[in-house]
Amino acid sequence: MPDAHRIEAAISEALARARGGATAPGQLSAALSYACLPGGARIRPTILSAVAEACGEDRPPLTDAAAAALEFIHCASLVHDDLPCFDDAATRRGKPSVHCAFSQPVAVLTGDSLIVIAFETLARAAPQDPTRAVALIEILARQTGMPGGICAGQGWESEERIDLSAYHRAKTGALFVAATQMGAVAAGQDPEPWTELGARIGEAFQVADDLRDACESEAETGKPIGQDAAHGRPNAVARLGREGAIARLNDILSGAISSIPSCPGEGALAHMVRMQAARLVPTQAGTAARV
Amino acid sequence: MPDAHRIEAAISEALARARGGATAPGQLSAALSYACLPGGARIRPTILSAVAEACGEDRPPLTDAAAAALEFIHCASLVHDDLPCFDDAATRRGKPSVHCAFSQPVAVLTGDSLIVIAFETLARAAPQDPTRAVALIEILARQTGMPGGICAGQGWESEERIDLSAYHRAKTGALFVAATQMGAVAAGQDPEPWTELGARIGEAFQVADDLRDACESEAETGKPIGQDAAHGRPNAVARLGREGAIARLNDILSGAISSIPSCPGEGALAHMVRMQAARLVPTQAGTAARV
Numbered sequence: 001m002p003d004a005h006r007i008e009a010a011i012s013e014a015l016a017r018a019r020g021g022a023t024a025p026g027q028l029s030a031a032l033s034y035a036c037l038p039g040g041a042r043i044r045p046t047i048l049s050a051v052a053e054a055c056g057e058d059r060p061p062l063t064d065a066a067a068a069a070l071e072f073i074h075c076a077s078l079v080h081d082d083l084p085c086f087d088d089a090a091t092r093r094g095k096p097s098v099h100c101a102f103s104q105p106v107a108v109l110t111g112d113s114l115i116v117i118a119f120e121t122l123a124r125a126a127p128q129d130p131t132r133a134v135a136l137i138e139i140l141a142r143q144t145g146m147p148g149g150i151c152a153g154q155g156w157e158s159e160e161r162i163d164l165s166a167y168h169r170a171k172t173g174a175l176f177v178a179a180t181q182m183g184a185v186a187a188g189q190d191p192e193p194w195t196e197l198g199a200r201i202g203e204a205f206q207v208a209d210d211l212r213d214a215c216e217s218e219a220e221t222g223k224p225i226g227q228d229a230a231h232g233r234p235n236a237v238a239r240l241g242r243e244g245a246i247a248r249l250n251d252i253l254s255g256a257i258s259s260i261p262s263c264p265g266e267g268a269l270a271h272m273v274r275m276q277a278a279r280l281v282p283t284q285a286g287t288a289a290r291v
Numbered sequence: 292m293p294d295a296h297r298i299e300a301a302i303s304e305a306l307a308r309a310r311g312g313a314t315a316p317g318q319l320s321a322a323l324s325y326a327c328l329p330g331g332a333r334i335r336p337t338i339l340s341a342v343a344e345a346c347g348e349d350r351p352p353l354t355d356a357a358a359a360a361l362e363f364i365h366c367a368s369l370v371h372d373d374l375p376c377f378d379d380a381a382t383r384r385g386k387p388s389v390h391c392a393f394s395q396p397v398a399v400l401t402g403d404s405l406i407v408i409a410f411e412t413l414a415r416a417a418p419q420d421p422t423r424a425v426a427l428i429e430i431l432a433r434q435t436g437m438p439g440g441i442c443a444g445q446g447w448e449s450e451e452r453i454d455l456s457a458y459h460r461a462k463t464g465a466l467f468v469a470a471t472q473m474g475a476v477a478a479g480q481d482p483e484p485w486t487e488l489g490a491r492i493g494e495a496f497q498v499a500d501d502l503r504d505a506c507e508s509e510a511e512t513g514k515p516i517g518q519d520a521a522h523g524r525p526n527a528v529a530r531l532g533r534e535g536a537i538a539r540l541n542d543i544l545s546g547a548i549s550s551i552p553s554c555p556g557e558g559a560l561a562h563m564v565r566m567q568a569a570r571l572v573p574t575q576a577g578t579a580a581r582v
Contacts, residue, residue, distance in 0.1 A: 018436060018437040018438060019437065019438060020437060020438020020439065020443075021438070022454075023438065023439070023454060023457045024437060024438030024439070024443055024446075024457075025443055025446035025447045025449065025450050026450060027446065027449050027450060028437060028442070028443065028446030028449065029437065029438065029446075032437060076403075080399055080400075080403065083399065085394075085395035085396045085399065086396055086399075102449075103376075103449060104376035105376050105377055105445075105448070105449050106446070106449050108371055108374065108376065108377075108399065109371075109442050109445055109446050109449075111403065112367075112371065112402065112403070112406060112436075112442050113436045113437045113442045113443075113446075115403060115406050115407065116406065116432050116435045116436030116437075116440065116442065117432075117436055117437070119410040119428060119432050120428075120429060120432035120433065120436060122428075123425050123426075123428040123429040123432060124429060126422075126425040126429075130421040130422050130424075130425050131417075131421050133421075133425055134414050134417040134421050134424055134425060135414075137410060137411075137413075137414040137428060138411060138414040138415060138417075141407050141408075141410050141411035141414060142411065144407045145309060145403075145404045145407030145408055145411060146309045146310065146311060146315060146319060146320065146323060146404045146407075146408070147309060147310060147311020147312070147314065147315030147320065148311065148314070148315070149407070151319070151400050151403050151404045151407065152311075152315055152316055152319065152404075154396075154400055155315075155316035155318070155319030155320075155397070155400050155404075156316045157396070158316065158318050158319065158393075158394060158396050158397050158400075159316050159317060159318060163313075163314060166314045166315075
């Protein structure tokens, strides 16, 4: 199981450097930390680190930089998604969203800066291994930008006709594929065999998020619920019903575990995926989860 | 003098890859090109390429990737700066700004995607030389993000008390420092001796922009004028008067040319800086420019 302290230390160190001192603008500096600390479940960097460990991690500082970079991209996406022109969400992780706590300009710049910090963190870790660092940067960019990353996923919400498969793959799946691929690359392994695990975890996460949005209260999720219905977005619970969505979630997770490539830490990784899965399942639906 | 076609080809090639095909969201895909084509003066990538040439360029594809990456960051900053929560500018480069031509969500995502494309373009050019590519990524990140890049510069506008020197250095200077430093690194040279040239060109550009904002018409600049006065921002013309600002511009440009490090193409580079300077000076004030 990855060491959560290592991930938090890498995030804090990069944030401290980015926040600068007295010659940096104070609000933007404060907002960078506000957007990332305290974190959520850190599920993407945890998966990344677990895959690196399972692959026989040999460059821990590179793994940590990759984990932090991935989390920065995730936090950036949350800050921008909460903006009034997207979800117009007043809360996130149980506190006011960045544009509410600071302002819209600061929120836009916080997201922009966090994207940059992600790539900077990887570039700064490059002396460990420039070739791996560049591969990590390329994967992270592909899964963040266009045409198939989370920006593309969010972009689909501005289209009249949504390609649902491309939408989910990009909006939720991309950063989980980044997690498994980057974990492999940080440990010097080929990323391709790890794509399916990331994609399946992403699908599971999407169904779990749909369940939470449809079933839980705002107090439980720390953010506004019922957003899919309010914005007319596709939701697995609307399509399959609650029981059907839970059955689908369990199927996907079983598939995820079977897709784990043969590697030194295969058993421990399967255990970690099961543990993360247990956290995914909404409280009210928890008793029905098997994986 | 750098080949403008090489710069445009690198920009177009990266955009075509990022726009994807039918499985990409159409509006965001179209907005990426809309934000970058046709371009403005491409002054930053031109300076970058000129410095690489002066340094005895030996990896042209790496220079071209760096030039395109720098222009993508610049275009991203324009798209986000034009948003209603910042300048609320309806026009840019003589046509509707991205949020007016498309929508605010698409404009936010266009800026985000262009930042990502910038780093991806450099990572994809890495097989040429991973060590130089990583150095280029680190410089571009430092001059884009926090605490001293263009995000920081824009962030100062949300502060009650502005550190004017840090503000100008970050808001306008940072991408010119990136231009000269990245040009040197693309050609395998030490970036540090090239910092002053970039900083001085940045200062000159700021004064020229202040002159344009204060003296020219919207038809001439292709964007709203009088924005500094409207937003209560510092402006060299307000501080020094028009003649004083022109004298200051000429002083800075002379200093810029003297700061050029000794290198194979020193003379040609000085000529290029003079030519770019002539383009900087506003039409109405043009007769007073000496450099």
